[in-house]
Amino acid sequence: MTGSLAARDLSVRYETLHGSVQALRHVDIEAHPGEVIGIVGESGCGKSTLVTALANLLPANARVEGSIVYHGVDLVNLDAHRRRLLRGDEIALVSQDPMTAFNPVLTIGDQLVDFQHHRKDLDRSQKKARIAAMLTRVGISDAEQRMKSYPHELSGGMRQRMAIAAALLTDPGLLIADEPTTALDVTMEAQIIHLLRELRREYNGIIIVVSHHLGVIAELCDRVYVMYAGEVVEGGEVDAIFHDAHHPYTRALLACDPARFPDRLERLPTIPGTLPNLTEPPAGCIYASRCERTLEPCRNVVPPCVKLSACHIARCHGVCG
Amino acid sequence: MTPLLEIEELAVTFARGGLINRLLNPLPLPSFNILDGVTLSVMPGETIGLVGESGSGKTTLARTILGLVRAAAGQIVFEGRDVVTQADFRAMRRKSSMMFQDPVASLSPRLRIGTLLTEPQIIQGRPMPDRRAAAKALLAQVGLPASFVDRFPHELSGGQARRVGVARALAMKPNLLLADEPTAGLDVSVQGDVLNLVGELQREQGFAAMIVTHNLAMIRHVSDRLAIMYLGRLVETGPTQEVFAAPKHPYTATLIRSEPVPDPRQRSYHLAVSGEIPSVFRRPSGCEFHTRCPLVQPRCRLEPPAYRRAGANRMVRCHYPLETCDQEKEDFARASENKGN
Ligand SMILES: Nc1ncnc2c1ncn2[C@@H]1O[C@H](COP(=O)(O)OP(=O)(O)O)[C@@H](O)[C@H]1O
Numbered sequence: 001m002t003g004s005l006a007a008r009d010l011s012v013r014y015e016t017l018h019g020s021v022q023a024l025r026h027v028d029i030e031a032h033p034g035e036v037i038g039i040v041g042e043s044g045c046g047k048s049t050l051v052t053a054l055a056n057l058l059p060a061n062a063r064v065e066g067s068i069v070y071h072g073v074d075l076v077n078l079d080a081h082r083r084r085l086l087r088g089d090e091i092a093l094v095s096q097d098p099m100t101a102f103n104p105v106l107t108i109g110d111q112l113v114d115f116q117h118h119r120k121d122l123d124r125s126q127k128k129a130r131i132a133a134m135l136t137r138v139g140i141s142d143a144e145q146r147m148k149s150y151p152h153e154l155s156g157g158m159r160q161r162m163a164i165a166a167a168l169l170t171d172p173g174l175l176i177a178d179e180p181t182t183a184l185d186v187t188m189e190a191q192i193i194h195l196l197r198e199l200r201r202e203y204n205g206i207i208i209v210v211s212h213h214l215g216v217i218a219e220l221c222d223r224v225y226v227m228y229a230g231e232v233v234e235g236g237e238v239d240a241i242f243h244d245a246h247h248p249y250t251r252a253l254l255a256c257d258p259a260r261f262p263d264r265l266e267r268l269p270t271i272p273g274t275l276p277n278l279t280e281p282p283a284g285c286i287y288a289s290r291c292e293r294t295l296e297p298c299r300n301v302v303p304p305c306v307k308l309s310a311c312h313i314a315r316c317h318g319v320c321g
Numbered sequence: 322m323t324p325l326l327e328i329e330e331l332a333v334t335f336a337r338g339g340l341i342n343r344l345l346n347p348l349p350l351p352s353f354n355i356l357d358g359v360t361l362s363v364m365p366g367e368t369i370g371l372v373g374e375s376g377s378g379k380t381t382l383a384r385t386i387l388g389l390v391r392a393a394a395g396q397i398v399f400e401g402r403d404v405v406t407q408a409d410f411r412a413m414r415r416k417s418s419m420m421f422q423d424p425v426a427s428l429s430p431r432l433r434i435g436t437l438l439t440e441p442q443i444i445q446g447r448p449m450p451d452r453r454a455a456a457k458a459l460l461a462q463v464g465l466p467a468s469f470v471d472r473f474p475h476e477l478s479g480g481q482a483r484r485v486g487v488a489r490a491l492a493m494k495p496n497l498l499l500a501d502e503p504t505a506g507l508d509v510s511v512q513g514d515v516l517n518l519v520g521e522l523q524r525e526q527g528f529a530a531m532i533v534t535h536n537l538a539m540i541r542h543v544s545d546r547l548a549i550m551y552l553g554r555l556v557e558t559g560p561t562q563e564v565f566a567a568p569k570h571p572y573t574a575t576l577i578r579s580e581p582v583p584d585p586r587q588r589s590y591h592l593a594v595s596g597e598i599p600s601v602f603r604r605p606s607g608c609e610f611h612t613r614c615p616l617v618q619p620r621c622r623l624e625p626p627a628y629r630r631a632g633a634n635r636m637v638r639c640h641y642p643l644e645t646c647d648q649e650k651e652d653f654a655r656a657s658e659n660k661g662n
């Protein structure tokens with residue numbers, strides 16, 4: 001399908017002084033226009049690595065294997081020039097710290113004009129008009145005034161809105177937001193969730209939302225991939241993930257969220273154990289050392305990808321399709 | 322029972338412009354209240370959650386209690402004694418500890434964990450014949466292996482670093498623990514671990530705790546009472562379960578309603594509050610929440626509400642506190658819906 005995105009057998013290693021960190025291993029995901037996809041998991045599970053790979057923005061010490069097909073083009077095996085072109089116009093990444101998206105010494109307005117360099121058909125004043133309209137759309141009321149400010153003069157919530165506006169100005173077919181609310185207070189978080197929801201109504205590309213916060217994923221996404229230690233362990237429609245999770249990790253993660261319990265708990269639930277070392281990931285199931293119900297093959301056989309329904313999958317020896 | 326800590330009408334002001342400006346400028350510069358009229362007491366052994374958006378003054382309050390920030394007005398009474406002079410604060414700090422947001426950043430990177438754990442007691446002049454043994458005992462108390470005495474802070478995971486932070490804060494056997502965002506940046510599974518540990522030690526040792534946070538989902542499970550701050554003032558206090566069940570201040574209600582629910586079947590499609598917390602340099606007139614309040618009335622723009630009793634154990638700073646009846650709740654929901662869109 002045109003405009004669709006599919007990563008197949010995608011692996012990413014980071015070469016470091018302490019060895020090769022296998023940050024992403026054999027990941028399969030897909031997304032279609034109009035969908036909001038959630039990527040959820042605890043820190044270090046590879047969420048940022050995955051979306052940075054999708055946006056072609058991995059650091060120099062990263063090695064990629066597998067394929068990322070977008071619009072029928074394989075991004076992994078693209079030459080550098082075409083890759084840059086695609087990145088500018090088609091794929092936009094909004095990161096957790098929106099400050100990194102902006103140059104501190106230029107006004108927001110000047111930078112937003114530059115973000116539209118692909119629009120050779122527009123002159124400066126037309127670009128400015130487009131910015132004003134976009135800022136209004138992301139809920140910034142005094143657009144003209146705000147364009148004259150510098151990044152540090154804006155609050156965290158305002159900067160996040162600006163970063164989303166900047167991303168949308170490039171007319172992306174794929175908008176990725178990596179932890180868009182993690183640095184914000186609840187009230188601002190609710191406003192950004194609201195904004196992303198409003199935007200999706202008129203936007204017909206793909207939106208990918210990355211968060212370790214289950215509430216944000218539940219509020220926003222249509223389909224969700226759950227990651228653990230560099231692998232996708234479960235994927236499915238948001239309702240299936242939150243109400244019919246099959247993978248023991250997904251269940252444990254849900255059970256840990258204090259927001260799911262209205263009455264006071266004497267002890268907060270936890271997941272005993274620690275993440276495996278990603279320079280030497282264990283053979284067999286990646287979650288086996290922390291799992292509540294390990295079976296015979298879990299320690300040494302890689303679990304199969306079990307299809308539970310049309311779009312619900314889990315990688316586990318203990319579930320049956 | 323006498324309170325462990327009583328704070329009365331505490332205020333903290335900052336002159337804008339900094340020291341140089343003040344020296345060069347003969348005219349007095351305007352000053353701004355970071356905290357104003359804060360009255361709060363903490364009973365021995367209880368846990369208070371101090372909640373509000375960033376910029377509401379939570380950390381400043383914790384630091385003022387410990388004498389790290391000077392109060393412009395008000396009173397602090399600790400264990401029945403007025404705390405006024407630097408010597409008073411020093412005495413109080415021997416019986417209270419602060420646990421910082423990022424324990425690794427707040428620990429000196431070149432010192433080993435063993436040294437870091439015993440340093441506060443050495444500074445306070447407590448006799449300690451065997452530092453290593455003392456450090457190992459502290460590590461055991463927070464469930465870390467004794468071998469950690471020789472590690473450096475950056476060699477620890479997030480959860481382990483918080484455990485070291487807990488051990489360090491409790492090494493002095495305090496009567497009061499002030500914890501500033503103790504679980505910020507931690508994953509939920511690790512957050513539970515750290516809070517369970519603090520809870521266990523609290524049951525064993527009986528200290529009171531004040532937890533500064535903007536994480537409502539967490540504080541609901543670990544606090545006995547809540548104090549909600551907005552722009553440097555307390556707007557509501559009360560027992561945690563009661564406040565969650567029936568908030569009296571519209572700000573508290575908007576905070577609770579803003580929390581995303583981890584259940585796609587309970588999505589909320591309207592905003593409880595729009596706009597951002599104003600700067601203390603531009604304090605709104607009247608009730609400071611009026612610029613964002615879904616239930617604002619003309620009086621709220623002009624007249625600052627008093628902090629007053631609203632039922633047993635409850636205080637609120639609002640002209641029109643929410644009642645528990647369903648009609649009011651519906652009104653609130655409708656008003657916030659209109660304002661949000
Ligand atoms: N540039 C890098 N060099 C080496 N290791 C890295 C680099 N970036 C990330 N990692 C490692 O890759 C793993 C996945 O990290 P990341 O993708 O940031 O996870 P998440 O976003 O889910 O927290 C972690 O073990 C992390 O330490």
Ligand SMILES: [Mg+2]
Pocket residue numbers: 047048049178179
């Ligand atoms: Mg990340």
